[in-house]
Amino acid sequence: MSLLKVEGLGKSYTADKKILKNIDFEIKAGEFVSIIGPSGAGKSTMLRCMNRMIEFNEGKIIFNNQDVGSLNKKELRKLRTNIGMVFQHYNLVPRLSVIENVLHGRYGYKTTLQGLLGRYTEEEKERAFYLLEKLGIHEHAYKRCDQLSGGQQQRVGICRALIQEPKLILCDEPIASLDPNSSKVIMDHLKSISLEMGITCLVNLHQVEVAQHYSDRIIGLNNGEIVFDGNGRNLGEEQIHKIYGTKSRELITA
Amino acid sequence: MNEQTMRKSRWQTGMFLLIIIVLSYLSSAITAFNFVQGLATIPKALGWIFSNLMVTQESLEKLPKILEKLAETIFMSIAATTLAAVVSLFLGVMGSKTTKVNNFLSVFARFIASVSRNIPVVAWSLVLLISFGQNSVTGFLALFVGTVGFLTRAFIESIDEASQSSVEALTATGATYFQIVSKAVIPQALPQMISWVLFMVETNIRNATLVGILTGTGIGYTFDMYYKMLNYNAVALVTLCIVITVIVVDLISNHIRKVIL
Amino acid sequence: MEAAYIKRKADGRIHIKSGSKGDQAVRWTIITLAVLTVVAFLFFNYAGLELGPAIKETAYNVKVMFLEPALNHFDLGEAIYQVGVTLGLAFLATIIGAIIAFFLALMAAANLAPVWVSRTVRVFVAIIRAVPTVLWVLIFAIAAGLGSEAAVLGMLFHSIAYLVKAFSEAFEEVDKGIFEALQSTGANWWHIIRSGVLPSTFTYLLSWVFLRFEINFGVAVAMGAAAGAGGIGFELFMASGFYFDLREVGFITYAILIIAVLLEVLSTRLKKRYLPAASN
Numbered sequence: 007m008s009l010l011k012v013e014g015l016g017k018s019y020t021a022d023k024k025i026l027k028n029i030d031f032e033i034k035a036g037e038f039v040s041i042i043g044p045s046g047a048g049k050s051t052m053l054r055c056m057n058r059m060i061e062f063n064e065g066k067i068i069f070n071n072q073d074v075g076s077l078n079k080k081e082l083r084k085l086r087t088n089i090g091m092v093f094q095h096y097n098l099v100p101r102l103s104v105i106e107n108v109l110h111g112r113y114g115y116k117t118t119l120q121g122l123l124g125r126y127t128e129e130e131k132e133r134a135f136y137l138l139e140k141l142g143i144h145e146h147a148y149k150r151c152d153q154l155s156g157g158q159q160q161r162v163g164i165c166r167a168l169i170q171e172p173k174l175i176l177c178d179e180p181i182a183s184l185d186p187n188s189s190k191v192i193m194d195h196l197k198s199i200s201l202e203m204g205i206t207c208l209v210n211l212h213q214v215e216v217a218q219h220y221s222d223r224i225i226g227l228n229n230g231e232i233v234f235d236g237n238g239r240n241l242g243e244e245q246i247h248k249i250y251g252t253k254s255r256e257l258i259t260a
Numbered sequence: 261m262n263e264q265t266m267r268k269s270r271w272q273t274g275m276f277l278l279i280i281i282v283l284s285y286l287s288s289a290i291t292a293f294n295f296v297q298g299l300a301t302i303p304k305a306l307g308w309i310f311s312n313l314m315v316t317q318e319s320l321e322k323l324p325k326i327l328e329k330l331a332e333t334i335f336m337s338i339a340a341t342t343l344a345a346v347v348s349l350f351l352g353v354m355g356s357k358t359t360k361v362n363n364f365l366s367v368f369a370r371f372i373a374s375v376s377r378n379i380p381v382v383a384w385s386l387v388l389l390i391s392f393g394q395n396s397v398t399g400f401l402a403l404f405v406g407t408v409g410f411l412t413r414a415f416i417e418s419i420d421e422a423s424q425s426s427v428e429a430l431t432a433t434g435a436t437y438f439q440i441v442s443k444a445v446i447p448q449a450l451p452q453m454i455s456w457v458l459f460m461v462e463t464n465i466r467n468a469t470l471v472g473i474l475t476g477t478g479i480g481y482t483f484d485m486y487y488k489m490l491n492y493n494a495v496a497l498v499t500l501c502i503v504i505t506v507i508v509v510d511l512i513s514n515h516i517r518k519v520i521l
Numbered sequence: 522m523e524a525a526y527i528k529r530k531a532d533g534r535i536h537i538k539s540g541s542k543g544d545q546a547v548r549w550t551i552i553t554l555a556v557l558t559v560v561a562f563l564f565f566n567y568a569g570l571e572l573g574p575a576i577k578e579t580a581y582n583v584k585v586m587f588l589e590p591a592l593n594h595f596d597l598g599e600a601i602y603q604v605g606v607t608l609g610l611a612f613l614a615t616i617i618g619a620i621i622a623f624f625l626a627l628m629a630a631a632n633l634a635p636v637w638v639s640r641t642v643r644v645f646v647a648i649i650r651a652v653p654t655v656l657w658v659l660i661f662a663i664a665a666g667l668g669s670e671a672a673v674l675g676m677l678f679h680s681i682a683y684l685v686k687a688f689s690e691a692f693e694e695v696d697k698g699i700f701e702a703l704q705s706t707g708a709n710w711w712h713i714i715r716s717g718v719l720p721s722t723f724t725y726l727l728s729w730v731f732l733r734f735e736i737n738f739g740v741a742v743a744m745g746a747a748a749g750a751g752g753i754g755f756e757l758f759m760a761s762g763f764y765f766d767l768r769e770v771g772f773i774t775y776a777i778l779i780i781a782v783l784l785e786v787l788s789t790r791l792k793k794r795y796l797p798a799a800s801n
């Protein structure tokens with residue numbers, strides 16, 4: 007069953023340049039899909055079109071049988087509760103505690119007033135602790151987020167996405183600011199989330215090897231166009247060249 | 261090449277100094293300021309200060325009255341600053357590019373801030389005095405208006421500095437605008453904003469003296485009264501009280517700043 | 522089984538705040554200010570205040586001021602001249618202040634002067650700052666007589682205090698390497714200042730001087746009104762307190778507003794261009 011379906015997606019920030027051109031793909035529920043491509047290819051832009059953090063100009067996105075492009079403000083808010091998002095720079099509120107940052111993921115379900123008063127139910131808090139424990143950072147629950155290492159902060163970011171109880175998680179370069187060890191921890195967590203919880207993951211990645219190792223499927227993006235879509239095993243030297251537009255492999259893996 | 265740029269920069273410096281000298285000359289001509297006389301005044305004035313501005317036993321008797329006025333001034337400054345901070349918070353959120361609702365409101369907020377900051381506190385004092393009369397409310401309002409202008413500008417900068425990234429994250433979770441502002445933006449900007457508020461409390465205590473002289477309220481009025489009565493011992497005591505107050509407030513705010521920033 | 526790392530309140534609800542010292546200080550500061558504000562309103566002297574009529578009258582006065590500005594007691598040429606006087610006072614206080622502040626800042630910068638010197642200068646500056654400018658001007662007026670000398674000298678103090686702080690911070694950010702390089706060539710202290718410190722901080726210092734000039738314009742207006750130092754501020758005081766001529770008050774306010782906004786626009790540009798760059 008398809009969870010996300012993209013048809014003829016197009017986006018331009020300025021009239022003279024199209025960033026995304028005629029993007030078509032379909033993602034099944036529970037799939038782990040990586041998007042790779044050189045920087046400036048349009049990966050972040052594409053990811054943000056999925057939950058309309060960026061408005062697209064052309065084409066159609068169907069998420070969970072809903073036409074994303076035609077939703078009004080309220081419906082869009084509802085849609086976003088179903089889509090978690092994880093960022094390269096974690097995007098936490100640095101001065102607040104870890105647990106508060108995780109609970110931020112519940113705002114989509116609350117009225118403005120409940121949100122302003124900062125009311126969370128005890129179940130929500132318990133759930134937050136459960137998730138923190140699952141990702142192994144429960145000891146830091148009461149620390150301020152800016153006191154955590156990058157890898158720990160990213161795990162908080164993942165918890166914040168998970169507490170939304172999303173069907174899909176979008177990750178924009180989740181390991182680009184992390185050292186190799188933390189990167190592995192984060193990717194392992196994402197993979198197990200997808201396997202155990204059945205949550206679909208769409209992940210922008212820089213490193214081809216990582217994408218090959220973790221994903222069910224890889225989409226290669228170059229200059230706003232899909233130039234590869236298939237299993238990582240089928241991603242050969244030639245395809246990589248097509249995606250990155252370079253002969254030197256060192257440039258890619260560096 | 262290098263020599264050329266050096267010659268150019270020397271030429272620029274020369275021009276610059278010339279302009280400064282010409283402007284200084286024009287300024288002293290238009291204000292009838294006499295450099296020599298001005299310089300000569302300094303030792304004379306300092307001498308006068310040290311021989312006349314003395315706190316005496318007799319002036320100490322006026323201390324309770326002075327302290328009462330001082331308290332009025334301090335409260336006036338705090339109230340004006342706190343209430344101005346509340347208003348500025350709204351204007352700051354409206355004005356900042358991180359949280360603005362639309363461009364019109366943003367420009368509007370900045371405009372209000374700029375006007376209320378740049379219309380001199382003197383003008384507000386004098387206009388308010390006409391209808392509000394000689395009481396604390398006049399001083400309070402005069403300080404309030406200027407403070408709104410200053411704090412709004414400061415708050416806009418603080419909110420701008422708060423990272424856009426957590427706003428993005430909360431938007432993506434489906435949070436509403438007010439939730440994002442109150443839970444992601446304000447918590448980040450708050451310590452910086454408190455720091456500005458503390459700075460403004462101190463500034464307003466000093467400004468309150470000026471406003472007090474113009475509107476006949478608070479410690480400024482007391483100072484003016486003794487000044488016109490040529491009671492310099494009391495003038496010295498009033499000044500001393502203000503100095504101590506400002507320094508104490510400064511020390512307290514510095515301490516708080518150290519903890520929160 | 523309850524996990525040990527979850528903190529609960531007395532009523533069994535789960536804590537979520539970090540409870541750091543900083544957060545608590547923020548909270549207590551806000552509470553204290555709020556309480557003091559409430560107390561202030563109880564404490565205020567409301568002598569002769571009738572709020573309703575006062576607000577109505579003020580609204581009317583403000584309307585007259587801003588919608589019907591006019592000059593009645595002097596002409597446009599005189600107004601421009603008086604604005605010039607105020608600008609002149611501000612300029613003199615700024616320039617003289619900047620020169621004095623430069624030398625004091627050399628003594629206040631921790632990397633250029635011995636600790637006890639820099640500390641002494643800082644305490645001295647803090648005390649100077651604590652006396653409101655208007656008091657300085659009035660005190661100097663007794664000794665020097667009312668006039669531009671008293672105004673400029675009085676305004677000098679806060680200009681110096683402000684610029685010493687800004688300048689000394691700028692000096693402290695000068696790269697250590699520059700000192701070492703110059704010292705190793707055998708340059709003396711003055712040499713280091715002239716060819717090391719000054720060139721690398723000059724535009725930065727200049728921006729601060731301009732920012733102070735902007736502030737001093739406002740101060741000069743105030744001193745004209747409150748301390749009889751002349752200029753457009755004094756005219757403002759006369760129009761309002763002596764002639765009760767709101768239209769003239771309006772005209773003068775516009776004149777001051779225009780200059781102030783011009784200065785602000787200029788200083789914001791300067792700040793954007795020179796100050797962030799210098800802070801790295």
Ligand SMILES: Nc1ncnc2c1ncn2[C@@H]1O[C@H](COP(=O)(O)OP(=O)(O)O)[C@@H](O)[C@H]1O
Binds near residue numbers: 025045047048051052
């Ligand atoms: N807000 C924006 N306004 C204009 N151009 C943008 C904006 N965001 C991204 N771009 C442009 O879109 C292109 C793709 O950017 P991005 O999606 O960030 O690529 P990637 O994530 O693959 O590195 C780049 O050329 C970038 O300059």
Ligand SMILES: [Mg+2]
Binds near residue numbers: 179
């Ligand atoms: Mg990107």
